[in-house]
Amino acid sequence: MAKPSSLERDIALIAMFAALIAALGLLPKVMLATGVPITAQSFGVMLAGAVLGAKRGFLAVLLFVALTVLGLPLLAGGRGGLAVLASPTVGFVIGFPFAALATGFLMEIGKPSAMFMRGVFAAILGGIVVLYGFGIPGMAIRLEKDLLEAAGFALPYLPGDLLKAVLTGAVVASLYRARPGVFAYQRAGR
Amino acid sequence: MLSLALPTRTWAHRIPAGLKLLVLLALSTWLFTIEDPGILLSCLLAVGLMTALLGRAALKQSWRQFKPLWSMLALLLIFHALIEDLATGMIICLKIVTLVQFANLVTMTTPLGSMIALVERLLGPLKALGVPARVIALAMGLVIRFTPTLMQKTAQLQDAWRARSKRRPYWRIIVPLTIAAIDDAEQVADAIRARGGARDR
Numbered sequence: 001m002a003k004p005s006s007l008e009r010d011i012a013l014i015a016m017f018a019a020l021i022a023a024l025g026l027l028p029k030v031m032l033a034t035g036v037p038i039t040a041q042s043f044g045v046m047l048a049g050a051v052l053g054a055k056r057g058f059l060a061v062l063l064f065v066a067l068t069v070l071g072l073p074l075l076a077g078g079r080g081g082l083a084v085l086a087s088p089t090v091g092f093v094i095g096f097p098f099a100a101l102a103t104g105f106l107m108e109i110g111k112p113s114a115m116f117m118r119g120v121f122a123a124i125l126g127g128i129v130v131l132y133g134f135g136i137p138g139m140a141i142r143l144e145k146d147l148l149e150a151a152g153f154a155l156p157y158l159p160g161d162l163l164k165a166v167l168t169g170a171v172v173a174s175l176y177r178a179r180p181g182v183f184a185y186q187r188a189g190r
Numbered sequence: 191m192l193s194l195a196l197p198t199r200t201w202a203h204r205i206p207a208g209l210k211l212l213v214l215l216a217l218s219t220w221l222f223t224i225e226d227p228g229i230l231l232s233c234l235l236a237v238g239l240m241t242a243l244l245g246r247a248a249l250k251q252s253w254r255q256f257k258p259l260w261s262m263l264a265l266l267l268i269f270h271a272l273i274e275d276l277a278t279g280m281i282i283c284l285k286i287v288t289l290v291q292f293a294n295l296v297t298m299t300t301p302l303g304s305m306i307a308l309v310e311r312l313l314g315p316l317k318a319l320g321v322p323a324r325v326i327a328l329a330m331g332l333v334i335r336f337t338p339t340l341m342q343k344t345a346q347l348q349d350a351w352r353a354r355s356k357r358r359p360y361w362r363i364i365v366p367l368t369i370a371a372i373d374d375a376e377q378v379a380d381a382i383r384a385r386g387g388a389r390d391r
Contacts, residue, residue, distance in 0.1 A: 073194050087286070179373075
């Protein structure tokens with residue numbers, strides 16, 4: 001599957017992963033014991049970064065966010081439109097592309113090895129550390145709380161996001177066996 | 191339905207998309223400086239009235255957009271009732287509901303095509319800096335085309351799983367779904383290349 005990389009291929013992959021994040025938002029929610037639903041959406045963000053790498057992953061998620069804000073009901077629960085920017089979760093939505101960027105950056109370092117563990121760690125850094133770094137200040141501003149109180153609001157989502165990071169590692173390891181050509185390493189080696 | 195814009199044309203559809211966005215921007219900056227409950231309440235009433243003027247479909251869709259927000263607002267009110275006073279919490283909720291609903295109004299009355307055209311126009315001057323406005327518009331069109339296809343694929347994979355297993359599918363379909371997406375993307379790339387490529391000429 002070593003197809004030459006090209007502008008067209010990158011555009012198609014970027015658009016396809018943006019659509020994939022939307023499709024993942026449709027998967028049934030899983031309820032945690034804490035009563036907080038986990039949706040597959042931020043998982044899609046982690047996956048886009050992990051598979052496409054920093055640059056293409058960032059662009060794919062940016063495209064998804066842009067279209068959502070412009071009026072596609074693609075966020076979990078059918079939310080979308082400019083209202084997203086006014087809602088308390090605005091920081092998370094803005095942080096999505098940067099989460100993918102950080103995830104992809106970590107995946108691209110060095111030679112492709114230990115894909116499962118690498119995927120888990122990259123997803124934790126991008127999808128949790130970086131994403132919460134945007135999401136919590138966003139909530140603090142919108143809800144007029146200080147950062148610590150806002151962090152308290154975000155805390156219930158942590159177990160679900162850790163699960164998603166593990167899942168990202170597992171999916172990345174499978175995908176690397178099935179379609180190694182899409183990963184960013186192959187491009188760097190050429 | 192893959193659009194939040196109302197299918198029928200209303201009075202607000204005639205207002206240019208750029209102007210509506212500008213008003214939204216101004217409102218969101220101004221509203222957060224207001225603390226007077228009377229002003230906030232009349233703003234909410236005005237936005238509600240505008241929504242009602244758009245008809246029943248608009249009210250129904252706004253309600254759907256608000257559903258995921260209620261639990262968070264309730265949490266906020268409880269938090270305030272316990273820590274500070276309920277009034278402050280209600281003022282914050284008023285601001286959020288008013289702003290979210292005004293944003294909904296803009297989205298409902300601006301077709302996606304006009305939004306994308308506006309983005310392309312706004313990005314136009316950046317072409318000199320290397321921002322490929324045409325490529326971005328192409329990618330946006332592709333996402334709109336791909337999303338329903340992938341959603342259908344997701345449903346198919348879930349059905350196929352249910353036919354084979356009593357357990358719920360959840361994450362087990364993610365790998366096949368992603369592989370299908372990657373393979374489709376390769377074919378689409380070939381098709382774009384065969385039709386002359388995506389580069390600006």
